[in-house]
Amino acid sequence: MKKFTILFPLFLGGLFFAQSKTDSLQFKQISDQILTQGLAYNDLRELTKNIGHRLSGSKAYENATKWAYDKLKEAGADKVWYQDVMVPVWVRGKESLQIKTQNGSYKTLNMLSIGNTEGTSGKDLIGEIILVKSLEDLDKMNEADVKGKIVFFNYPFDQTFISTGSAYGDAGKYRQRSASVVAKKGGKAMIIRSLSSAFDDVPHTGTQTYDLKFPKIPAVAIGVKSADELERTLKTQKVYTKLNSNATMKADKLSHSVIGELTGQKDQSVVVVGGHLDSWDVGEGASDDGSGIVQSIEVLRTFKKLNISNQHTIRVVCFANEENGANGGKKYAEEAKRKDEKHLFAIESDSGGFTPRGFGLVMSEEKRDQIKSWAPLFFPFGIYDFTKKYAGTDVEPLEALGTPTGELVPDSARYFDIHHTAEDTFEKVNRRELLQGASAMTQLIYMIDKNW
Amino acid sequence: MKKFTILFPLFLGGLFFAQSKTDSLQFKQISDQILTQGLAYNDLRELTKNIGHRLSGSKAYENATKWAYDKLKEAGADKVWYQDVMVPVWVRGKESLQIKTQNGSYKTLNMLSIGNTEGTSGKDLIGEIILVKSLEDLDKMNEADVKGKIVFFNYPFDQTFISTGSAYGDAGKYRQRSASVVAKKGGKAMIIRSLSSAFDDVPHTGTQTYDLKFPKIPAVAIGVKSADELERTLKTQKVYTKLNSNATMKADKLSHSVIGELTGQKDQSVVVVGGHLDSWDVGEGASDDGSGIVQSIEVLRTFKKLNISNQHTIRVVCFANEENGANGGKKYAEEAKRKDEKHLFAIESDSGGFTPRGFGLVMSEEKRDQIKSWAPLFFPFGIYDFTKKYAGTDVEPLEALGTPTGELVPDSARYFDIHHTAEDTFEKVNRRELLQGASAMTQLIYMIDKNW
Numbered sequence: 021m022k023k024f025t026i027l028f029p030l031f032l033g034g035l036f037f038a039q040s041k042t043d044s045l046q047f048k049q050i051s052d053q054i055l056t057q058g059l060a061y062n063d064l065r066e067l068t069k070n071i072g073h074r075l076s077g078s079k080a081y082e083n084a085t086k087w088a089y090d091k092l093k094e095a096g097a098d099k100v101w102y103q104d105v106m107v108p109v110w111v112r113g114k115e116s117l118q119i120k121t122q123n124g125s126y127k128t129l130n131m132l133s134i135g136n137t138e139g140t141s142g143k144d145l146i147g148e149i150i151l152v153k154s155l156e157d158l159d160k161m162n163e164a165d166v167k168g169k170i171v172f173f174n175y176p177f178d179q180t181f182i183s184t185g186s187a188y189g190d191a192g193k194y195r196q197r198s199a200s201v202v203a204k205k206g207g208k209a210m211i212i213r214s215l216s217s218a219f220d221d222v223p224h225t226g227t228q229t230y231d232l233k234f235p236k237i238p239a240v241a242i243g244v245k246s247a248d249e250l251e252r253t254l255k256t257q258k259v260y261t262k263l264n265s266n267a268t269m270k271a272d273k274l275s276h277s278v279i280g281e282l283t284g285q286k287d288q289s290v291v292v293v294g295g296h297l298d299s300w301d302v303g304e305g306a307s308d309d310g311s312g313i314v315q316s317i318e319v320l321r322t323f324k325k326l327n328i329s330n331q332h333t334i335r336v337v338c339f340a341n342e343e344n345g346a347n348g349g350k351k352y353a354e355e356a357k358r359k360d361e362k363h364l365f366a367i368e369s370d371s372g373g374f375t376p377r378g379f380g381l382v383m384s385e386e387k388r389d390q391i392k393s394w395a396p397l398f399f400p401f402g403i404y405d406f407t408k409k410y411a412g413t414d415v416e417p418l419e420a421l422g423t424p425t426g427e428l429v430p431d432s433a434r435y436f437d438i439h440h441t442a443e444d445t446f447e448k449v450n451r452r453e454l455l456q457g458a459s460a461m462t463q464l465i466y467m468i469d470k471n472w
Numbered sequence: 473m474k475k476f477t478i479l480f481p482l483f484l485g486g487l488f489f490a491q492s493k494t495d496s497l498q499f500k501q502i503s504d505q506i507l508t509q510g511l512a513y514n515d516l517r518e519l520t521k522n523i524g525h526r527l528s529g530s531k532a533y534e535n536a537t538k539w540a541y542d543k544l545k546e547a548g549a550d551k552v553w554y555q556d557v558m559v560p561v562w563v564r565g566k567e568s569l570q571i572k573t574q575n576g577s578y579k580t581l582n583m584l585s586i587g588n589t590e591g592t593s594g595k596d597l598i599g600e601i602i603l604v605k606s607l608e609d610l611d612k613m614n615e616a617d618v619k620g621k622i623v624f625f626n627y628p629f630d631q632t633f634i635s636t637g638s639a640y641g642d643a644g645k646y647r648q649r650s651a652s653v654v655a656k657k658g659g660k661a662m663i664i665r666s667l668s669s670a671f672d673d674v675p676h677t678g679t680q681t682y683d684l685k686f687p688k689i690p691a692v693a694i695g696v697k698s699a700d701e702l703e704r705t706l707k708t709q710k711v712y713t714k715l716n717s718n719a720t721m722k723a724d725k726l727s728h729s730v731i732g733e734l735t736g737q738k739d740q741s742v743v744v745v746g747g748h749l750d751s752w753d754v755g756e757g758a759s760d761d762g763s764g765i766v767q768s769i770e771v772l773r774t775f776k777k778l779n780i781s782n783q784h785t786i787r788v789v790c791f792a793n794e795e796n797g798a799n800g801g802k803k804y805a806e807e808a809k810r811k812d813e814k815h816l817f818a819i820e821s822d823s824g825g826f827t828p829r830g831f832g833l834v835m836s837e838e839k840r841d842q843i844k845s846w847a848p849l850f851f852p853f854g855i856y857d858f859t860k861k862y863a864g865t866d867v868e869p870l871e872a873l874g875t876p877t878g879e880l881v882p883d884s885a886r887y888f889d890i891h892h893t894a895e896d897t898f899e900k901v902n903r904r905e906l907l908q909g910a911s912a913m914t915q916l917i918y919m920i921d922k923n924w
Binding site for chain 2: 051052055056179180182184217218219375377400401402404405431433434437450451452453456
């Protein structure tokens with residue numbers, strides 16, 4: 021076993037090596053082009069600093085669609101268009117959370133209302149906090165013990181997962197669907213520990229979906245430090261809260277995904293690469309998901325710059341409304357179905373612009389094995405992991421049409437430190453890391469366009 | 473090829489799987505312990521914030537040795553001691569660089585004298601700058617064209633390397649040995665473009681070694697932005713500089729490496745894990761190399777906490793003087809030879825506390841193959857690259873004694889953005905990334921201790 025390549029004994033045929041030489045030169049050319057001439061980092065600066073955060077339905081989001089349209093044109097797309105998408109319009113408004121012990125005075129906590137929730141209509145909601153360890157514990161409790169209380173879940177982000185996405189998945193239900201479970205027991209509001217891998221006091225927002233059978237109670241997230249301190253205090257004393265929030269959901273509104281493509285030279289079957297253009301209404305949406313947007317545009321730009329002839333149509337989709345509805349992805353798949361467009365593959369980058377390590381893949385074992393057989397081409401670029409079986413939220417709806425899907429898998433260590441927070445800013449993205457992700461996606465799409 | 477593990481067909485024997493189950497449980501326990509209870513990040517905060525930068529010969533460095541001694545004791549070392557090392561004492565002092573065009577006025581540039589160089593003894597050195605593209609170009613130039621001039625090398629950091637360490641190696645000669653080449657041609661000072669992967673204006677210091685046959689001329693580094701601007705200006709106008717620096721080398725001084733060990737249960741052959749305790753005299757020496765120090769201490773702490781019985785002596789070495797002399801590593805190997813200590817393996821972490829990807833290994837192919845055979849154990853922790861053939865500067869001298877050596881290979885995207893700069897601070901290190909590196913080294917040392 022003298023060289024690493026001997027770990028891939030299936031590929032020792034001469035044909036493989038001849039093809040692989042062409043491909044490996046192309047891989048290097050793609051990487052060199054992007055690392056030296058790539059504009060994704062500059063694009064991200066524009067999107068985050070000139071436009072900033074851009075929740076669905078906001079003016080900023082509409083500005084972002086115009087920006088994306090122009091960028092796709094500039095990058096050399098043969099065709100750019102808007103795709104109509106109805107989106108929810110959630111407005112945070114002014115909000116505050118104060119807590120006090122029996123004889124203490126109110127102290128303000130850093131907080132964010134969880135997205136898509138209803139606040140207190142600007143009135144003070146006062147009540148006693150009870151600590152509930154888990155949804156299982158809540159399930160066992162008597163209604164009398166929950167009724168009129170504010171339920172506090174302090175479920176920790178499990179640091180033992182190497183993929184922080186798995187820890188996020190594990191803790192996710194506390195943010196995503198638990199308000200209605202609390203309401204069902206008569207609780208009048210919910211506080212959760214933020215879904216955060218960091219040990220700071222930054223609150224993380226995100227979506228909550230109500231079960232319409234129960235009252236839409238307010239639900240807020242506090243930072244990890246505040247959560248730990250609150251739990252400590254609750255062990256010895258009663259704690260009361262004064263919550264005031266104007267958060268509310270308005271009527272849906274017409275918005276748009278932005279799509280640009282390089283028309284296929286051989287046929288018009290489609291390979292999608294995308295990210296989502298919307299973000300939460302705090303920070304700058306730089307890692308989530310400005311990075312995926314600018315990387316996807318870079319893929320198209322690189323095909324043009326290097327004059328790589330694309331057999332199939334390569335389509336960049338800047339999806340609307342991933343964060344609080346995922347309507348952009350759903351609408352895209354609906355339209356693909358309606359127009360009977362053949363989609364060969366669809367990949368999203370929505371795990372941050374960190375150094376890439378591989379691709380999540382949802383497809384037949386045969387197709388996955390084919391992609392794995394390209395591993396020696398990817399290895400010099402730090403791409404080695406083809407084991408993960410998931411795809412980006414916005415491309416998932418295409419799975420119902422039989423489309424193989426995927427997601428760029430960047431290093432996950434830092435993403436959930438800043439995800440859905442005021443800290444998700446341009447400064448947290450590293451130029452080389454971002455560009456390496458764009459390069460990895462371009463290389464994969466080059467291979468798929470050529471071989472599928 | 474249904475699963476990734478089929479890529480490792482050599483390990484399909486039953487014995488492997490029985491052993492590998494024990495080992496994979498131990499790997500998981502090590503990772504869980506460090507990711508949930510590890511203290512390396514707190515230790516790094518102490519070292520960087522309470523002590524700060526710590527160049528050889530400084531008071532801060534002596535404080536760091538006391539800190540490391542106490543930390544090793546606290547972590548549970550059976551024995552802790554200081555190893556005498558003579559170190560150079562280079563003092564930067566006040567320094568400034570101004571430039572002007574013929575009719576312009578002086579403008580101050582961000583700069584750092586290159587380490588171990590002699591400045592201008594506090595006098596203004598005034599002269600004309602000439603741009604020289606490369607050492608090869610300088611070699612072809614007439615002495616008359618260089619004499620009395622200030623040579624400016626604007627050699628760029630090659631962004632196309634995936635491993636930024638390779639780009640650093642490529643551009644390194646301009647900082648490391650070129651001042652004397654300039655002096656040989658009669659140049660009276662040298663300015664270089666910083667060895668930086670970033671596109672900012674932060675100057676990077678580092679070591680210069682003079683060829684004693686030629687005058688010790690001043691040598692300074694400027695940031696990338698200033699370098700590009702200076703090159704542009706030089707294309708159309710003459711540029712003059714006023715350089716003033718008090719940098720100077722003093723007499724050598726007695727200092728110390730700090731060593732702590734867990735005595736071997738079976739024999740006293742040694743496995744070394746280390747980093748270097750010194751840093752440059754700017755920033756906080758957080759990535760270079762506070763990270764390696766706290767990770768190495770974490771390895772020892774983890775063996776103690778988990779009651780992993782070590783067959784051989786596991787020795788943490790906090791090497792003195794890596795930055796501007798490498799005397800700590802040399803002295804360590806000398807002493808190992810003098811005492812006839814058998815060293816099984818020595819690894820250093822000195823490429824930053826970024827997410828680990830693999831290990832550089834300098835050893836027989838047989839030993840390398842054995843480590844590669846452990847790849848399936850490492851894969852779930854994101855460790856997959858065993859192809860690199862280099863070792864840390866401080867463990868390299870052990871190679872002459874026949875010791876297999878290595879270096880932790882973290883993701884390299886960000887290291888040379890901040891290396892040897894004022895930006896190398898605690899805030900640039902991520903907790904999880906740092907701890908994952910400590911975990912990877914603990915896992916490797918567990919396997920080597922058990923199998924070698």
